[in-house]
Amino acid sequence: MSTAPPSLLVEDLAFAYPDGHQALFGVDLRVGRGERVALLGPNGAGKTTLVLHLNGILSGGRGRVSVAGLPVERRNLPEVRRRVGIVFQDPDDQLFMPTVGEDVAFGPRNLGLPEPEVAARVAAALDQVGMAGAADRPPHHLSFGQRRRVAVATVLSMHPEVLVLDEPSSNLDPAGRRELAEVLEALPVTVLMVTHDLPYALQLCPRSVVLDGGVVVADGPTRELLADADLLARHRLELPYGFDPTRV
Numbered sequence: 136m137s138t139a140p141p142s143l144l145v146e147d148l149a150f151a152y153p154d155g156h157q158a159l160f161g162v163d164l165r166v167g168r169g170e171r172v173a174l175l176g177p178n179g180a181g182k183t184t185l186v187l188h189l190n191g192i193l194s195g196g197r198g199r200v201s202v203a204g205l206p207v208e209r210r211n212l213p214e215v216r217r218r219v220g221i222v223f224q225d226p227d228d229q230l231f232m233p234t235v236g237e238d239v240a241f242g243p244r245n246l247g248l249p250e251p252e253v254a255a256r257v258a259a260a261l262d263q264v265g266m267a268g269a270a271d272r273p274p275h276h277l278s279f280g281q282r283r284r285v286a287v288a289t290v291l292s293m294h295p296e297v298l299v300l301d302e303p304s305s306n307l308d309p310a311g312r313r314e315l316a317e318v319l320e321a322l323p324v325t326v327l328m329v330t331h332d333l334p335y336a337l338q339l340c341p342r343s344v345v346l347d348g349g350v351v352v353a354d355g356p357t358r359e360l361l362a363d364a365d366l367l368a369r370h371r372l373e374l375p376y377g378f379d380p381t382r383v
């Protein structure tokens with residue numbers, strides 16, 4: 136049996152915002168290397184608050200978070216942020232350079248890597264997201280779906296341990312949704328995907344965790360959770376009309 140630490144370990148994490156609003160009440164979560172896990176839950180459940188603890192954007196509450204055995208704490212933040220790449224919902228928050236290639240090179244260059252290594256990482260990351268050949272294009276000339284895939288590449292070029300995706304299927308047309316799914320399915324990294332798109336969770340993530348009211352209320356095989364009509368109703372989760380998770 137492997138003794139490697141899990142990619143993500145969250146233990147008894149509780150957190151209140153400065154205005155006193157308590158968003159997390161003791162969350163435990165373990166994600167093994169190479170797992171793909173969907174993080175589900177209604178608006179306001181605490182999903183974003185949890186995600187922002189994974190690379191130390193938020194901190195100061197109770198509990199512990201570690202990434203591949205490295206505690207998320209101030210002295211470790213540069214390495215934690217290399218290990219945990221967050222792809223935010225709006226790709227335009229992540230793309231700010233004149234060309235796609237410079238955007239994907241930005242992180243590795245900041246690590247101080249030699250230029251040939253940067254170039255190799257840029258080429259590999261663009262290839263992984265199906266955007267090889269787009270390096271010289273300005274990001275704003277790309278479609279929304281292409282920009283989202285480039286945003287994924289900006290994180291992959293850091294060789295992360297964990298890829299966190301916030302609503303990856305939002306605003307994508309059916310072809311863009313399928314293309315991104317193909318990209319994500321082929322990635323050899325641990326994935327934590329925050330989504331309201333339950334069929335996408337089922338397609339991509341064998342396991343799901345449901346968060347509601349700042350606590351984990353379910354954790355198990357996605358197919359089983361989505362087949363539990365009472366669980367879905369209790370936590371404001373809805374499948375598309377006529378969608379049968381047991382027949383996919």
Ligand SMILES: Nc1ncnc2c1ncn2[C@@H]1O[C@H](COP(=O)(O)OP(=O)(O)OP(=O)(O)O)[C@@H](O)[C@H]1O
Nearest residue numbers: 152154156158176177178179180181182183184185
């Ligand atoms: N900066 C903040 N200050 C105070 N309260 C906040 C802040 N950000 C979020 N909250 C509150 O914390 C709780 C959890 O919010 P969070 O954004 O983590 O939920 P979420 O599950 O990501 O929701 P959504 O699905 O809408 O993105 C909510 O009640 C929210 O109003």
